[in-house]
Amino acid sequence: MQFKKTWVMTLALTSVLALSACGNNNGGNNATTNNGGTNAAATNAPTETSSGAELSGSILASGSTALQPLVEQVAEKFMDTNAGVDIQVQGGGSGTGLTQVAEKQVDIGNSDVFAEEKLKDADAEKAAALVDHQVAVVAIAAVTHPDAGVTTLTKQQLVDIFTGKVTNWNEVGGADQKIQIINRPSSSGTRATFESFALGTKTEDVQGSIQEDSSGTVKKMIGETPGAIGYLGLSYLDDSVKTLSYDGVDPSVDNVISGKYPVWAYEHMYTNGEPNETVKAFLDYFLTDEVQTGDVVELGYIPASQMQVSRDVAGTVTTK
């Protein structure tokens, strides 16, 4: 009995050690058990054929759920024309995508924000190794419940509302109705974009505000809750909510492209180092007119290629 007990405990301990050992090499040897998706970077070895030949290999992308539908749709088209290529697109959120691409678990990490904003401090090195590919632009508009009674808000008014200084719509020229903030959680990329470019400042959460991560839920809540205010990507807007102008500028696609409307952000597809041939071909395909004016527009994003302004990590806008 005594013998058996020690035996079981030893087994348990050794397996835990084995598990943690596997963990430390970041799955380098375990990757062989995978379907090959994660090995695409490794197969980009000397054996790679020169350009012009038939593309083959597999691509694994993960990350942003906001970008996922676009990548999935473009991937399907790409696979139709390149039969030898297999592309898998997974969600998980921007943070997961950046983590996995930094650890080389995936070939492409999709993100709503610049990698530098998520991979900070001790992880800044990891961000430096990542190569950015900006494939689309998402613009964000402030929206209210239809009965709030306002059509435009200034930057200062928005700041006052989202910091809880203004609590009734009649203080900003609307109906006599209590304001209900529908915010996003502090980790959200949409919130980061809205705070940087609409409010110009990070805000503390307000007691009593509601926080939802997903655009669908935010839209449903704003549409149902009297006095609600929140913000949504342009592709989610419809008649159930009232879209506000920002400092008098209408959040239209044209205003975003010309740089008049400032609340927008890139959708990024990061690779770890320069991409291999197959991944590069896929990312290049993203920037072709066929995709940019086709799928990108169809799914409610704004084509990155048409932007007349560009923006860097620090938020500095330059005219192209």
Place this chain on the structure above:
Amino acid sequence: MKPRTVDKIATSVIVFFALFIVAILVGLLGYILFRGLSHVSWDFLTSAPQKIRAGGGVGPQLFNSIFLLVLTLIITVPLGLGAGIFMAEYARPGKLTGFIRLIVEVLSSFPSIVVGLFGLLLIVNYFNLGFSLISGALALTVFNLPLMVRITEQAFRSVPNQQKEAGFALGLSKWKIVTSVLLPVALPTIITGTILSAGRVFGEAAALMFTAGMSSPRLDFTNWNPLSPSSPLNPFRPAETLAVHIWKINSEGLAPDAAQIAAGASAVLVLTVLIFNLAARYFGRLIYRKLTASKSMD
């Protein structure tokens, strides 16, 4: 107040609340089925979801749920049987047995989100299996396994002792008795329990969001080679199950009929769980009849 009056009042309160619970269930089922069933059709059950257009279905999700369930059961049933038999037939009361029982209890009460996070850390990231069916199945194993152990243990304990004694009298080894005498008798009870636990696996979402993923790649239902990436049978592909799909479409759905799809998918999910329950009850009754019949022959 007279005790009789108090008694009457108390009884009516109890009856009221008991019927209230029945009303809750009827209301719940009625609401789900009423809202959802009108949207359920053969086409809805078999076609692929649409991203921005109306008319998408839940075909791949339904398939994924079933396939994931099968994978999970393939892993958990043999393991659960082994550990359960040990607990019922071999373990002597002692510290080790008590410890194992404690483990089974703790494992089965872990919140599913903690199991999901563990799966994300160990299976998805460290073992680098990615968001895949196999990762999901392994995560589900964590809380299905203790259930299977319990089910097996109870099933073996309920086998009449004479069966075992008869086996010993025939000069069989203990393991032989377990596998060829006790197991067949315990099997129906085990099957009933397994079906009931399957219902839980089928409806699980929190653990799967972090392990099986929330995306469903294009599946080619004519390709049955399990190694091909577009094959539905490939266990290394990411797979969104029906329960996760409800969660996702409720929150991120861009299609104009997202609400109806969520309602329809909920109805399908609840109906499936209902079928599991009915199947378990049917089996249970079958066993009961069989057992009572065999008892009269003793």
Place this chain on the structure above:
Amino acid sequence: MKPKKARIEKHHIEDFIGRTYMSFCVALLIIIIVSMVYFVASKGISTFIGGDVTVSDFLFGTKWSPEGDTPSFGAFPFIAGSFLVTLLAALIASPLSLCAALFMTEIVPGWGKKLLQPVIELLAGIPSVVYGFIGLSVIVPFLRNTLPGQGIGVAAGALVLAVMILPTITSVAADALASLPQNLKESSFALGATRWQTISRVIIPTTFPAIMTGIVLGMARAFGEALAVQMVIGNAPFIPRSLFESASTLTSVITLGMGNTTMGSAHNNALWSMALVLMLMTFVFVFLVRLLERRNKI
């Protein structure tokens, strides 16, 4: 008949194979739990290693601003939120469950059980995403229209959880009531007590620890439930001032933040610390159940 020696050897081999297999299964159970505890704990304590967050900052700090210019990681609002919805859910569900259990065993033991048993099993089988879906489309609008506030909040979360834990409490309580010796009740009736007097003075006091076990099991489930609660509670990182104000639980914060943060960042580590708190609470609940079971035996 084979020679005796050969038969014994065959026995040994069979038993050896069986024992090896079972030991493997049991060892796997132990491996799973050890690795779960190890991985979640090692991730969970990384918040407190090297950083400037102390355990008491985390457990008792009320300011949650992980992405602020001066980040602070006070998780007390979430811990309080988890306890609040759990206790409220138990307060709502316990009397209802007790009534249902009494209805099944004492008031109309025959058809009462036949009616309620399947109802309870079905309620237990409905997946949690479906509960969340119904909470969001029925309970929240109902609360918004009838009570102050926006419908979303602690009350909505507690109501959804109460329905979810009803089956757990009811089935444990019903089992306890059914196992009560018949002569205990009969002697009470013989003394001229009414049914309610028997229930309130004899039945409930004797089965009290068992009923409490059911309640604790239900609370364990409520504490760990993620998706259904996250959908209706509002998720503001504050201790709510009223039951109809938006609040968060440990599980809802993890669900919202895990995918959006990168592994190893301070924010992400803080979420893992919350997972560790959830895990430790599971141990507490299991410990309480054991304590109650021991009392029950005496």
